[in-house]
Amino acid sequence: MTSPAAIPGQRSRWLSRTAVNGTLLLSVLYTLFPLVWLVTAATKDTGGLLSGEAFSFKGFDLGHNLSQLASYNDGVYFRWYLNSLLYAGGGAAVCALVSVAAGYAFDKYAFRGKEKLFGVVLLGVLVPTTALALPMYLLASKVGLVNTYWSVLIPVLVNPFGVYLSRVFSASYIPDEALEAARIDGAGELRTFWSIGLRMVMPGFVTVFLFQFTAIWNNFFLPLVMLSDQKLFPLSLGLYAWNSNTHAEPSYYPLVVTGSLLAVIPLIVAFVSLQRHWRAGLAAGSVK
Amino acid sequence: MRPGTTAADTGPHPDTAAARTAAAHTEGAPVTAARKASRTRRARGRATGAAAGVLLTPFFVLFTAVTVVPIGYALWLSLFTEKQSGLGFGGATSVFSGLDNYTAALGDRAFREGFWVLAGYCVVYIPLMVAGALALALLLDSTLARARRFFQLALFLPHAVPGIIAALVWVYLYTPGLSPVVKAMNSGGIGFDFFSSGGTLPSVVNIALWEWLGYNMVIFYAALQAIDRSVLEAATMDGAGEWRTAFGIKLPLIRASLVMVSLFTVIGSLQLFTEPLILNQGGSSTVTSTWTPNMYAYTAAFSRNDYGLAAASAVLLALAAALLSFVVTRLTNRKGAKA
Numbered sequence: 216m217t218s219p220a221a222i223p224g225q226r227s228r229w230l231s232r233t234a235v236n237g238t239l240l241l242s243v244l245y246t247l248f249p250l251v252w253l254v255t256a257a258t259k260d261t262g263g264l265l266s267g268e269a270f271s272f273k274g275f276d277l278g279h280n281l282s283q284l285a286s287y288n289d290g291v292y293f294r295w296y297l298n299s300l301l302y303a304g305g306g307a308a309v310c311a312l313v314s315v316a317a318g319y320a321f322d323k324y325a326f327r328g329k330e331k332l333f334g335v336v337l338l339g340v341l342v343p344t345t346a347l348a349l350p351m352y353l354l355a356s357k358v359g360l361v362n363t364y365w366s367v368l369i370p371v372l373v374n375p376f377g378v379y380l381s382r383v384f385s386a387s388y389i390p391d392e393a394l395e396a397a398r399i400d401g402a403g404e405l406r407t408f409w410s411i412g413l414r415m416v417m418p419g420f421v422t423v424f425l426f427q428f429t430a431i432w433n434n435f436f437l438p439l440v441m442l443s444d445q446k447l448f449p450l451s452l453g454l455y456a457w458n459s460n461t462h463a464e465p466s467y468y469p470l471v472v473t474g475s476l477l478a479v480i481p482l483i484v485a486f487v488s489l490q491r492h493w494r495a496g497l498a499a500g501s502v503k
Numbered sequence: 504m505r506p507g508t509t510a511a512d513t514g515p516h517p518d519t520a521a522a523r524t525a526a527a528h529t530e531g532a533p534v535t536a537a538r539k540a541s542r543t544r545r546a547r548g549r550a551t552g553a554a555a556g557v558l559l560t561p562f563f564v565l566f567t568a569v570t571v572v573p574i575g576y577a578l579w580l581s582l583f584t585e586k587q588s589g590l591g592f593g594g595a596t597s598v599f600s601g602l603d604n605y606t607a608a609l610g611d612r613a614f615r616e617g618f619w620v621l622a623g624y625c626v627v628y629i630p631l632m633v634a635g636a637l638a639l640a641l642l643l644d645s646t647l648a649r650a651r652r653f654f655q656l657a658l659f660l661p662h663a664v665p666g667i668i669a670a671l672v673w674v675y676l677y678t679p680g681l682s683p684v685v686k687a688m689n690s691g692g693i694g695f696d697f698f699s700s701g702g703t704l705p706s707v708v709n710i711a712l713w714e715w716l717g718y719n720m721v722i723f724y725a726a727l728q729a730i731d732r733s734v735l736e737a738a739t740m741d742g743a744g745e746w747r748t749a750f751g752i753k754l755p756l757i758r759a760s761l762v763m764v765s766l767f768t769v770i771g772s773l774q775l776f777t778e779p780l781i782l783n784q785g786g787s788s789t790v791t792s793t794w795t796p797n798m799y800a801y802t803a804a805f806s807r808n809d810y811g812l813a814a815a816s817a818v819l820l821a822l823a824a825a826l827l828s829f830v831v832t833r834l835t836n837r838k839g840a841k842a
Contacts (some may be wrong), residue, residue: 228647231745235647242639243657248718249672251662252683265680313561320558324551332559336546339570341766343775345797346817349804350573350580370569378562404554415569427593433665435777451667458671459784468681475668482663490656497718498725 234501250479257469257476264468270306280473292474295453299432299478301364301448306371311420314374318381318419319412323394339375348440355441366441367449371431375424383499384419385412410496422496425489429482450478522747574821580814581605604815613793614816618628618823620704621795625772628708632768633761636716640723641749655724666714670781671708678785698787706787710778715771719764726760727753762835766828773824776801796820 256264258277285290321333348454351370352361360366397407413420435451442448448456454474461467486493546659584600608614643654659670667670676682679689688695697706730753738748754761776797793799794804796816804813 232647232649235642236649238625239639239654241643242716243654246658246661246713249669249676249713250664252676253672262757313565316558317562320555323553326555326787336566339566339822341770341825341828342570342574343770343774343821345776346577346800346821346824347570348575349800349810349813349817350577351569352804353580353810354576369565373562373565373569374567375570404551405557408554408558410695429663433667435665435667440801451665454671455667455781458781462784462786468675471671472675475671479664482665483660486660486663487656490652494655494660494721494725497722498729 251471253479257473259469261466261469261470263463264472276469277473280469284305284473284477287470292453292470294450295417295450296477300448301450302367302371303428303431305378306368306431307424310372310374310377310427311424313372314377314423315381315385315413315416316408317378317458318383319389319408320410321378321382322385323389323391334376339380347435348367348437351437352440355415361441362443362447362491364447366369367434367438367447369439370425370437371434372422374427374430379428380423380496380499381416381419381428384416384422387499388416388419416499418492419499421489421497422492425485425492426487426496432482450474454478508550509650520814527545532548577814577818577821580810581818584811585809600811601665604811605819607812608799608816608819613791614796614799617793617796617799621773621775622708623704624775624795625769627704628711629710629765629768632715632719633710633765635712636719636764637723637754637761639716640718641753643720644753645745645749647706647745655721659721660717661714662718664714667781668776669714670710670778673706673713674781674785674803677706698789699783700781703782703789706782707778708774711772715768716777722760722764724805725759758835762832765831765835769827770824773797773820773827786816788827796823 257280258275260276260279263276282372317336321329321336347370352366355361355366360369393411393415394407398404399410402410423474431447434449437457438449438452442452445453447455454471457467457471457474461471512685535596581604582599582601583597584603586596586598624794639658642648648654664672676684679685685695685697696702734752734756735748738752743751774797775795779790779794779798783794784794791798797820800813800816800820803809
């Protein structure tokens with residue numbers, strides 16, 4: 216890899232640069248390879264897929280795959296898509312608001328037991344979420360929420376790490392002077408939060424929203440435990456159900472592959488267009 | 504200084520504008536301006552306390568409902584067993600059984616084997632992940648790297664792919680007939696079976712690495728970028744090369760992110776479930792329905808309907824996670840003290 220830069224000579228510097236960028240390029244090929252396969256495989260019919268020649272353009276059938284996807288089982292796929300948008304969009308919006316409110320309170324107010332309470336939040340970050348799914352399922356069945364939208368929505372409204380991030384963002388985006396000025400103008404505390412604090416911490420809000428949206432969109436275990444009605448499935452669970460049919464019925468392969476590709480697109484678009492926000496989120500998490 | 508204490512700390516004189524406006528608005532009573540002001544100050548203290556309460560309540564109510572209560576309920580459940588009454592008529596009743604579920608789980612070979620599988624997975628996966636992400640971040644942060652934004656984005660993209668889809672795609676890439684990789688390997692004379700007993704662990708590790716490598720790399724990279732550049736310049740002036748700077752200066756300075764990534768990786772690894780589940784679906788006979796402790800708990804709950812056993816195994820897994828988190832924090836702290 217890199218030889219010491221102190222060694223004089225253009226050649227060794229050139230070699231080091233090639234080695235460094237070559238290694239990075241190889242790792243990028245590794246991360247992009249399955250995605251490229253997914254794109255080309257989505258254009259294949261069953262026969263084309265099973266011949267293992269996904270990279271050639273033989274048997275280009277994307278249009279047919281898409282219409283299959285739209286019509287199969289009365290278009291249940293797009294129902295799952297809407298469900299995923301609802302779970303992820305609604306859940307992430309509420310979660311971000313709840314997190315930002317709590318983070319703001321932790322940052323801007325002094326009250327007794329504050330750091331102890333914040334310690335509880337940090338401990339919450341470490342709880343393995345899959346261990347909670349089973350007791351949550353049993354509790355939900357007691358109150359009659361199993362197999363409803365709520366059973367998947369309520370648990371994802373909470374993200375202790377979002378509170379941690381929000382506190383960091385609140386400290387860096389909202390100067391105390393701005394709040395003091397609002398108070399002098401006679402604004403109440405909650406009004407100050409709503410009209411000044413929330414607006415100033417907006418970039419942080421978007422970051423928490425983006426990460427929670429991703430987490431919910433990608434969530435699989437919780438819906439697997441909670442839902443049995445296909446109409447309530449998010450994409451992840453629906454594709455899983457289809458995949459379990461592929462062995463008996465290979466014609467499910469194009470459905471799963473094309474469906475997977477469409478399911479990945481919104482997040483890729485979000486991450487490419489909101490680069491500043493996820494970079495800020497990961498930076499805020501890492502520096503402390 | 505916190506806003507809640509500002510007014511109280513300004514002393515007896517009503518010299519803040521807020522106090523003055525407040526005083527001007529109160530009705531003319533035979534009290535001095537100073538006393539009025541102190542009363543508004545106290546009211547402000549109460550108001551901020553109430554505001555903090557209002558802002559914190561939604562989070563803590565939800566947190567209690569979906570974290571604290573389920574933990575308590577899992578502990579409670581793990582102490583009971585369902586007993587069929589009489590000949591099985593009249594349904595099942597819950598009977599307190601102490602630690603029976605725990606001894607049953609620990610006494611079950613399948614559960615213990617699950618922990619061994621998990622241990623093997625952690626031993627391979629965690630060092631590969633942490634070292635790999637760190638190495639890539641250091642390369643990207645070195646003065647030699649080009650196109651940094653592109654590399655960062657391209658490496659991060661797998662995070663946008665749901666775990667289940669990542670697992671599906673990789674399992675298809677492992678499947679003979681479907682996979683161009685297996686085809687290419689076969690024509691190159693390499694016959695590797697990703698579903699064989701020896702191939703399963705690497706197959707699972709690869710999927711998890713692919714999903715999280717870039718994510719963790721970006722965390723390290725962000726920490727590296729936050730290092731004061733003058734420190735690095737000083738090191739270069741003193742004749743330290745890229746290697747020396749990376750390991751002697753950069754690494755100790757990003758210890759906090761190292762702890763965080765290690766913690767999250769450990770906790771994530773212990774919950775291993777999705778990838779082996781898909782591998783099992785894809786036709787691997789090595790991956791049984793109780794291959795990892797999490798799969799064991801899932802099977803106990805939803806195939807055997809033994810909630811007590813499932814709860815006990817979930818609690819044991821959570822305990823293992825807590826223990827390992829503690830060890831990681833301890834180890835990294837000690838390393839820090841020495842450095």
